[in-house]
Amino acid sequence: MRAATESRTTASALSPQRRRADLRRLGEEEYDVVVIGGGVTGAGAAVDAASRGLRVALVEARDFAAGTSSRSSKLIHGGLRYLEQFEFGLVHEALTERGLLATRLAPHLVRPVPFLVPLAAPPGVRGWPARVGRRAYYGAGLALYDAFATAFGSGRGMPVHRHLSRGAARRLMPSLRPDVLTGAIRYFDAQMDDARMVVALARTAASLGATVLTSVRATGIDRTAREVTGVRVRDVETGVDYAVRARTVVAATGVWSDDISGLLRDIGVRPGLRVRASKGVHLVVPRSAISGTAGLILRTPRSVLFVIPWGGHWIIGTTDTDWTFDRERPAATARDIAYLLDQVNPVLDRPLTTDDIEGVYAGLRPLLSGDSEATSALSRRHAVVEPMLGLLLVAGGKYTTYRVMAADVIDRAARRLHRPVPASRTDQLPLLGADGYAAAWRDRADLARRYEVSVGVVEHLLERYGATTPDLLRMVVGDPTLGLPLPGAPEYLGAEVAYAAAAEGALHLDDVLTRRTRIGIETGHRGLATAEAAAELMGGVLGWDASARAREVACYRSRVDAERRSQTMPDDAAADAVRRTVADVRTPAGNPGDG
Template sequence: MGFVPRDSAVSRFAASHLGPEQRKRAVERMRSETFDVVVIGGGVTGAGVALDAASRGLSVALVEARDFAAGTSSRSSKLIHGGLRYLEQLNFTLVREALKERGLLLTKLAPHLVRPVPFLIPLKHHVWERGYIGAGVLLYDFLGSIFGTSRGLPIHKHYSKTGARRLFPGLRDDALIGSIRYFDGQIDDARHTVTVARTAASLGAAIVTSTRVIDVLRSAREVVGVRVRDMECNEEFDIKARTVVAATGVWSDDISEMLGGRPGLRVRASKGVHLLVPRSAITGDAGLILRTEKSVLFVIPWGGHWLIGTTDTDWNLDRAHPAASSVDIDYILEHVNRVLERPLTHADIEGVYAGLRPLLAGEIEATSKLSREHAVVEPMLGLVLIAGGKYTTYRVMAKDAVDAAARRLRNVPPSKTTEVPLLGADGYGSAWSARASTARRHGISVGVMEHLLERYGTLTGELLTLIDTNPALGRPLPGAPEYVRAEVAYATRIEGALHLDDVLTRRTRVSIETVHRGLESMDDVAELMAAELGWDAATRRREVEHYRARVAAEHESQRMPDDLTADAARHGAPDVRGYAVDAGATHA
């Protein structure tokens, strides 16, 4: 297909494969080498730190207790945006920074993973509201154009009531007197995070998931590494480092506890809940952005679905598996139904997910008022903590963290990640233009080809090779026909998936995009994973039983009336990696 890199890039391409053999080699490196930088956390910030450091020529190791993006980074609103509402708070710095990153991702770093999405802002009041909001959107577009970030995104446009309802017929007649349309970016957060990690691996980073940090190693007053437990074999070992960067999000306080309570970053967790409903449930050709008393509510087109959220409430319970309660779900339905001609009901809901935002904490503020900006601190020599921020600005957060770590290392060049496209980005435009002819050559439909290109970019060639070798992998997954079986084999062989949950929840989004939540797909996925990972019958059965229990526990939690009972219900399914969640250990 012409997708595979040539010459010296081939070895880098192969180094990005995060399969079982690579994991063994990475663990061996971690046991024997002293790294310039050890990163704790496999979310988008940790993966970004690994990429930034590796692209500067530093030796890097990254460890993650569960899976890539297992926490916050797979549970966002899936937007790459400047944060239009922050203009109202006069936070021009954050908006300017985020819009610059939006442009880089759309045009250079990840055009295969980020795409434009239109939004309507319904107007309820004549004259003043159109002028007030219109001025804000105009400034938003202006800031974007200054930094070259609006390239490929149309500028905003004002609509009458009739024009708005033509774009979004599903709006109630009394829901608006007009609207303003603007554009932002959309992303599959989990797919992007694993691609960032693979890009770091392609530059030499040793990356291992399912490896939990259980202690920070010190020599006198200096941090010199971490002690970890490999959750796949329950073995412990030390990783030596010149600097340690903890990108642990809502688990940031745990690092301070490992240091005996030494002050670090104060982080509070805010729970955000999202619902998915079928595209047929709402008639519209753009997203919506709505105000509620407590948060901003997005209605976002997401393939064959609508993604609706989010809530914004304080959360002090299990950070590994935040639970959505019936109150959360009813809150979202109540507010979105205020503007919809055909109200949504519980019967429309296909999927639900809850995530935690790590917010830099003030003394008494509500979570909706806490800072979305990030901070970098060094509470002890050799240890850098990074927290806060928003998904869109992960690259800036990573740069700042590596800059702080670099002060202890000699002759470290400046960050170059503005010039490092993620794997799958190079040649994407040409591959997209040739999608019909490529699909014919490989005997797949153009629809499947487009689906693969929008998830893997020019890495699609690797999946097509799998299908060419074994045509059965070109068949759709049972219960999730938009995904093909090759994606499961690829996730396991190339993308580091170790458990059924990794594939159904993050490498694909079957767990939130189907009414059955993946139950109709899990047996087939388990069979494919078993062939790749060498699972015996008992392991395969355990994986399926765990996934079934997880879905049951989530269903039960979503019927509970409050956070406490929802959290207790979610605990009905223990973590597949076999460790209990406790408040005294870092899970990111």
């Protein structure tokens, strides 16, 4: 078992040497499937195709999860609010996927998290009928939620819901104001680090033989008549172009689907679907700002609001508004921040202020567009269309159901190959780090003794890297300085930065501080106090000289400064204008707005 795990880990390593080899493969091989887009759906599609024995390439213009897939609420959930929209099939599908991820596919990354649904009588209404009515209403919904999770033997992986008195609710969440609370219902969903999940998917695809590349942008579609024969791409790091031969091209580009639609319109083809971008903003505050051990789900005039425990922090979100500006740099505004504080503060005994905020992030949800629906009412179902032979677009859906979307689009691709292709088996395929995780967690004290580190360090690594944790511990043995905490982010080790560059495909400082770790949103300095040390560690792996290190730090500082200034702006247009002033580190010339 150990030898097999180590072999798979080696095959999955997205090292600088692997990147050079994969770039050569792009120009030499003919692929059954080329996937454009390195978010959760694209990475999931690459895993699905590679696990069926297909020749696969995955290309991403920026970094894994650089868009929507790193800026979510960090939840794997069924979508409790979709029950009210009678989306029963979507809820059951999502809860089935939640069970698979928590118990079989990624137990090292997905774990239960408790939530309270606070119960309060409507304003002006008193007495037990109001209390009983609201408890019965929400209780019935959560009973249905639990029932969907266990239907057809799919496996829940989560405890059932439980009704609580006001006293019991406040023991779990002492920060809840007693005068707005008559009781609560506790239920469970699942939590994960969304960006790390995508990295695990990408490395799993690589371990199965896929060509996997970031900083490679699709620039055109090659065709014969109305049939796709390949795709043209550019290595953003060097400016070198490649013509990639492919039997099928899958575009899993989320809110960037309009970019693919633009390429199609250039050759006179209608794309067949429209994607609407909905901006979701989240705040990160320290755990000390709110006293409690469970999350909250609150009803708002527009949708719902989550208060989510996140290690030593809380995540509060989200907003749900149309976004029509730069999709690569969605910006939170002062109005967004004020809205979130206004929604959460009425239930807290100590209201939060902007001084409590450690981090802010904004992401865009790709929603299948209707004509006049508000974004919060748009369905989260997905669609697969084939606007021309051999080009498949997949869009919509939600993070939790990425595997279903991936299987659907690869099913369509497989039918074009005119040879037997196995059915999807990703419901049985553990992601990298899952195999051996349970045993490693059980024996974590032994692992700590073997590598002469604390049990706390081992637990931290296991919950981020699973069974690949010994890779990082061996790095520390080889260079004990990598076992030291990072400046300004003591919960992270130097080894995690070096490992991100050596094995996880990180090419730039922002990749590590924003996605491989969450230092950029978990610290009041937004990663600035860590940037120089992290650049030194990355540079040692990637061969950066002093000038390259200085450029990386300067670009990161500029991005953080622009984010902070945008969060003081009154509206989206002003915030977007601030964000657009920042040079993109992923261009050889570093031109503003390129990317």
